[in-house]
Amino acid sequence: MAQTTSQKKLAFQLFGEGKKPSQISNRVSLKEQTLLRYFQEWKRLKGKEGGTRTKGQTVVETAKTKPVAGGTAAKRSVETIRRVSPRTSLPDKYILIDDTKCSNCMFCMLACSLAHEGKTSLSLSRIQMIADPLGKFPFDVVHKWNHDRSATPQCDFCVEAPYWDGDEVACATVCPMGAITVTTESPI
């Protein structure tokens, strides 16, 4: 038991130095699953520093319009999802999605469900890209955040994603078209 505790401490210390579970797996004697669990725990604790997580940590905001490639027809309203981090050291973050760039590959949705739930599913993803194959460009793909559906958890900026330890959020990392961007500057 003591052994485990000290291993956990060591892991937390290394996480604090910015190391990822995969980078320290040979420095601690812990099972991969356990290590990943500790990483989640550590991320949660870190998020809590100085305050409790409140509902509404993730909010959806609608920016006015943002011109995108394609001229007049392609003025789209850009909905952003925003992480508000009250009283923590983490800066606020926004995710921007440019629907006009989306190729409808679904990688973002697969990565989101895989990172959080450990299986792939469209319905379990926080981010939702919705295509109408017969629709007219650029209005044939829209995105949606599932804040309006209680059955699926809200986007948490991959803070509690047990299977993800990437530097950036999962969906933005896997998008091959560069349609998803994470920013700390308010787009509004």
Next chain:
Amino acid sequence: MKGHTGKILKLDLTARKAEIIPTKKYEQWIGGLGMGTALFWDEVDKDYITDTSRISGFEPKNVLCIMPGILSGTIVPGNGRVDVCGIAPEGYPRPQFLHSNFGGHFGPMVKFAGYDGIVVTGKADKPVWVDIRDENVQIKDARHLWGLGFFDTEKQIWKEIAGKRRYGGWLDGTTQRSTILGIGPSGENLGRIACLVHGLDDGAGLGGFGGVFGSKNLKAISVIGTGSVEVARPKELLDVWQWAMKLKAGKPNRPRKGPALGATGEPKPSRSVSCFACTTLACQSKSVSSETGTVGTIGQCVERLFYVAEDTARHGKATGAEAAATQLVQDYTINACEAWDMLTWLETLYNRGLLGRGKHIDTDLDFTKLGTEEFVRDYLRKLAFREGIGNILAEGWARAAEKFGVLEEDLKSGELSAIHWGVGHQHWTNNIVWAYLSNFMARDCNAHDVTYGPTLDQTAERYAELAPPWHDPLMLDQSQTGVYSIHTARLVAWDSRFTSMKGSFPYCDFFHPDVFNEQTKDGKGISPEMEERFYAAVTGEALSWEKILEIGRKMWNLNRAILVLHGRHRNEEYFPPFPPYTSYVYEHEEGRPTLQSGSFGTRRDVDRAARKSFEFRTLPVMEYGTYKDGKWSYSTEPFPLEKAKHDEFKTLYYNLEGWDTQTGWPTRTTLVGCGLKQVADTLEKQGKHLKP
């Protein structure tokens, strides 16, 4: 097993019943092509498929398997393809069992709905469509859909599913529209050239499976899946994904991103559109035509290309007639490969004075209008609705040529280059392996598995690495002697195994294998490590490259056994494979394309000036390597294939595969060695006496 959902959905349309077949028994077949072949074998009446010259493929007894694979629905790149197999009416001289496949989002949705595949048998007494929403499967009346084009069918089905609700938010546990696979008029009218279409432009073209849907009174299958695919090691899968994508794994000759290939007067703005889990290829694009405002034309492949040359030749630039043609060919669900090759062939008939009003082939199809939108509308309508000459053309070009009395002449001259068992689509790379492989199956193989690296040394070395047990670098020697050698036979055998498995996982043909890679230090691609690692992460089980190829061999032999039942024999495996006709392939004349020119098809190369500037010509014309005195050298010097030597080659190949050299049939030992003893017994029972 992780990756599989555990259930296969069987639709018996005669009884209007949906049943479940447990996947367990078929797990060894991985999925897709392999599992489809095994299901077909088990489900089909063997008397029905013994000697198929008596059948059309439109009988209720035909079994159609629509199969995603074990990786479908996961995040593994290139898993969006779906294998479709069954008796293909288009086959010539007789309908044969073959595989076609299509991309898009259908396969993964089938997995999310909880199924490893769909098997369709029987025939509904009235038109039906199948509404699948997870475990809720309903066979519904489709009389109101019959007669509609495919796009209207989709719209109507979406409307019925949504009712008063609107798309764009959550509906019954998903934000997604249902994915639909179905047919337009060409399929309803039993076109042997009708394909199955999904979404806007994904289609299973070869074989005429659209006509098989039509014969079963099946208009469409619509699927909504709100479930998930279980993965053994999620984190590892995400890691392997990032590793492979960082290295931009895939083929070097991948299509360009964005709309460019072939089409002129390029419409903008546009969207690159991809299949489910496609990497950066996004080989299709959706656009608004700058000329006509035609919306929603996507596809960078044959459906997009088939009328561009005509439009351009007439008008000096593409005017939008080509875009209209693209939309129409998909809405009617006509195989665009057929529509294209048939058109160029009909044009030669017209130029030879054989076709036109009051001519030998009497038709009001007006070739003076070729290149206009009016012409292509008339042409495609005739094909789809079997109007006038269309009634003959809908039978496919080999049967049409027979009916017109020009089959022998045109096969000999090369005007008609239906070399791969009458199934439209001519091979794209002029690689001898491609040609041989197609000849040993029942269609153009369309397997882009042999790609050339920076040097022939490297190419030979890499393929030797990828091809156990031989590890033979001379496989790449495609010289005048090389093409008849045991080395080439090994490359054909390797390709048959790899490509069977590629269709089973499935992996997109444009993506796998990663043989060369500019991102790695030594320029080596990351296959087979990539395939092994993805499989392990998804299933939690190890599958070595050797084992992958071994299972591929088993699939290839089962496929062969089905062809043997149909009547396949050594004495008909020639180019074109319809004895007694002689073939232009073996006869080299001045100016006539031979093995090393752009395609076995003549017409694309000799057509009018406009076609010469056409990008099709600049697709890689394959050089071939010759190994002599310890050194590789390139050559592009064409040479004819000699029939007698081709014959000797077959003996080498059959021996290598453990097939009887007299008949070309697998021996009993070979089948038993592959774990196919029951298959051997069945062949015997059906009167196919195998060599021990």
